[in-house]
Amino acid sequence: MLWSRAFIPTLRETPAEAEVVSHRLLLRAGYIRQLGAGIYNYLYLAQRSMLKIQQIIREEMDAIGAQEFYLAALNPAEVWQESGRYEVMGDNLFRLKDRYGRPLCLGMTHEEVMTYIARGELRSYKQLPQIWYQIQTKFRDEPRPKSGLLRVRQFIMKDSYSFDLTPEGLDESYEKHRIAYCRIFDRCGLDYIAVEAHSGAMGGSQSQEFMVKTEAGEDYVVLCRQTGYAANLEKAVSRPKPPEAPDPEGALEPELVHTPGQKTIEEVANFLGLPQTSLMKTLCLIADSQPVVAILRGDHQLSETKFQSAAGCQEFRPAHPEEIRELFGASAGSLGPVGLNGVRILVDEALRGRRNMVCGANRDDYHLRNVTPEEDFRGEWHDLRQVAPGDTELETGAPLEIVKCVEIGHIFKLGYKYSHAMGLKVLDQNGAEIPVIMGSYGIGVERVLCAAVELFSDEDGMCLPVSIAPFEVVLTPVKITDPSLKEAADRLYAELKAAGVDVLYDDRDLSPGVKFKDADLIGVPFRVNIGRKLAEGKLELVNRRTRETAEIDAATAAAEIRRRIEEARPQARH
RNA sequence: CGGGGCGUGGCGCAGCCUGGUAGCGCACCUGCCUUGGGCGCAGGGGGUCGCAGGUUCAAAUCCUGCCGCCCCGACCA
Numbered sequence: 001m002l003w004s005r006a007f008i009p010t011l012r013e014t015p016a017e018a019e020v021v022s023h024r025l026l027l028r029a030g031y032i033r034q035l036g037a038g039i040y041n042y043l044y045l046a047q048r049s050m051l052k053i054q055q056i057i058r059e060e061m062d063a064i065g066a067q068e069f070y071l072a073a074l075n076p077a078e079v080w081q082e083s084g085r086y087e088v089m090g091d092n093l094f095r096l097k098d099r100y101g102r103p104l105c106l107g108m109t110h111e112e113v114m115t116y117i118a119r120g121e122l123r124s125y126k127q128l129p130q131i132w133y134q135i136q137t138k139f140r141d142e143p144r145p146k147s148g149l150l151r152v153r154q155f156i157m158k159d160s161y162s163f164d165l166t167p168e169g170l171d172e173s174y175e176k177h178r179i180a181y182c183r184i185f186d187r188c189g190l191d192y193i194a195v196e197a198h199s200g201a202m203g204g205s206q207s208q209e210f211m212v213k214t215e216a217g218e219d220y221v222v223l224c225r226q227t228g229y230a231a232n233l234e235k236a237v238s239r240p241k242p243p244e245a246p247d248p249e250g251a252l253e254p255e256l257v258h259t260p261g262q263k264t265i266e267e268v269a270n271f272l273g274l275p276q277t278s279l280m281k282t283l284c285l286i287a288d289s290q291p292v293v294a295i296l297r298g299d300h301q302l303s304e305t306k307f308q309s310a311a312g313c314q315e316f317r318p319a320h321p322e323e324i325r326e327l328f329g330a331s332a333g334s335l336g337p338v339g340l341n342g343v344r345i346l347v348d349e350a351l352r353g354r355r356n357m358v359c360g361a362n363r364d365d366y367h368l369r370n371v372t373p374e375e376d377f378r379g380e381w382h383d384l385r386q387v388a389p390g391d392t393e394l395e396t397g398a399p400l401e402i403v404k405c406v407e408i409g410h411i412f413k414l415g416y417k418y419s420h421a422m423g424l425k426v427l428d429q430n431g432a433e434i435p436v437i438m439g440s441y442g443i444g445v446e447r448v449l450c451a452a453v454e455l456f457s458d459e460d461g462m463c464l465p466v467s468i469a470p471f472e473v474v475l476t477p478v479k480i481t482d483p484s485l486k487e488a489a490d491r492l493y494a495e496l497k498a499a500g501v502d503v504l505y506d507d508r509d510l511s512p513g514v515k516f517k518d519a520d521l522i523g524v525p526f527r528v529n530i531g532r533k534l535a536e537g538k539l540e541l542v543n544r545r546t547r548e549t550a551e552i553d554a555a556t557a558a559a560e561i562r563r564r565i566e567e568a569r570p571q572a573r574h
Numbered sequence: 575c576g577g578g579g580c581g582u583g584g585c586g587c588a589g590c591c592u593g594g595u596a597g598c599g600c601a602c603c604u605g606c607c608u609u610g611g612g613c614g615c616a617g618g619g620g621g622u623c624g625c626a627g628g629u630u631c632a633a634a635u636c637c638u639g640c641c642g643c644c645c646c647g648a649c650c651a
Contacts, residue, residue, distance in 0.1 A: 009584090011584090011585060011586095011600095011601085012585080012586090012600060012601075012612065013585055013586045013587095013599095013600065013601090014585090014586080015585065015586080016580080016585090016586070016587090016644080017580090017643065017644045017645090018644090019644080019645075034643090036642085036643085037642080037643065037644090089651095091649095092649090092650070092651095108651080109651065111651095140650085140651090142649090142650070143575080143648080143649050143650070144645095144647090144648090144649075144650085146644085146645080151650085207651095218650085407651095410651070412651085440651085442651075460611095476610095478609070478610055479609050479610090480609095481609080482609085509609090510609085510612090511608070511609050511610090511611085511612080511613055512609060512610045512611065513609090513610075513611035513612055513613075514611080514612050514613090515610095515611085515612095516610080516611045516612085517611065517612045518612085520611090529610075531609095531610060532610070540610095
């Protein structure tokens, strides 16, 4: 492509609304333009990168025997009503009506449609396993689109679905995907982490997310460098920091303490001269309309996802002050589990074995000393707390760190959720009807691009990996009006094109500084300067990421450039 | 949905408080000049001041309502 003919609207200044690095650079480099909140147009450069990412995905999916479909994005509501997700997805699902008033929605993922196809056509165990995938636009009415392409309302996703006869078969399909995902992200040149994940509203058992560490992310991952443990904060487990003070010994009876005006854990701890670790925190949640009480160590935070699974509820919210008053006879500053009847009590594992702690007395301005779980109250033991800084690895006690990440892919075992809901069954060897077991596997294509930009950029712009950059090399004759430079550039351009290299030829009559700045900004991994050294038969090959400059012979430049591009191309390591 | 901010040529902003001529930098067009890191000189084009209503002789500016976008929170396969 000739730069003089290409639509690459680079900006010298950053549009005011862009905060995160990838958003700023994608705008400045002329990759994307915004159309509305969470809605973007992908211009020439973005589309080239997106297509390269999709091609890598396609190759690796095909390599595990997956079959590409093209599915309807416009879905009749009935299909989603069957699975129950028409309600579950709430406002996140874009809904519309056709001219006759029939309800439709825009697909935010395609479990329903894939299951719909499968149940109509799959009849026999002989047809399994199957892996079907699509690379298509998804729609989600996000409550708050943000961070450029990282959280949007319309985006491209690769999603695949596996259909197996047995759980063992699902294990195989899942493992195939895991390896394919590693290969895809390797080939896209990303540094990523595979972490244990919560399977959330999708339902299912085992689940892993592929994460890229970046400040622009919205997920937190708990990592252990020594043991390799890696899990989403939503599901991570840990060994808590030990209590700061020993518990009083002995079989002491609960004792009322007057604590006027002391409501928060911090206030009560200070008032009594105890560390927060000697207190119990009592939270009241309304889970699927039923009150549930959660007891945690004073310094710990409730993990919402863990609470939800422990309570086994669809949704929950903090109780309102009136509800708390009615249940406990006290307000939120003085709640405790002692003497509570008829309410489910969930107790965090970190309190197991603790004795004679402090909690609220269910009487305003009073707390109780010497409260011991299992003796003074009973509840169901669960892991309820969120991993906190300073916690250590559960088994080994090795240090943990918590890092901010963006999720680029997610694989999980769905199990029978959709086959049951929608009646997907096949006949086995004995002629008996058995439900099909499913898996679901997604990759956010824009997020792969964003993650690459977040990972590889500097003050001048992007430094994209060769495999997903819109061009592999840019030719920059320093002075296009100089016939000898132009002639050399023309020839090299023709040779590179003939060699199958993705080359952008900056044939614009602009000062070299402008051309260098533009090339740096759009992130092409190699630049060839054609300038003063040409008289000696030399060109300069500049590596965008390292800034290393090599002199190469003009005569054999095309072959040399090609060699270096291939050398720089990220390889699958799995 | 709660809190905050912003809407003025393509981009970045000033002007608004204290009503009266829409302005600056970049980008763009023409010509000359220049050519190894966003070059110089000269000339030029482009704006319903987010929308609607109100106050006023007069509104970008004051008042009311609405819309849009961004950020924080809530939310989120």
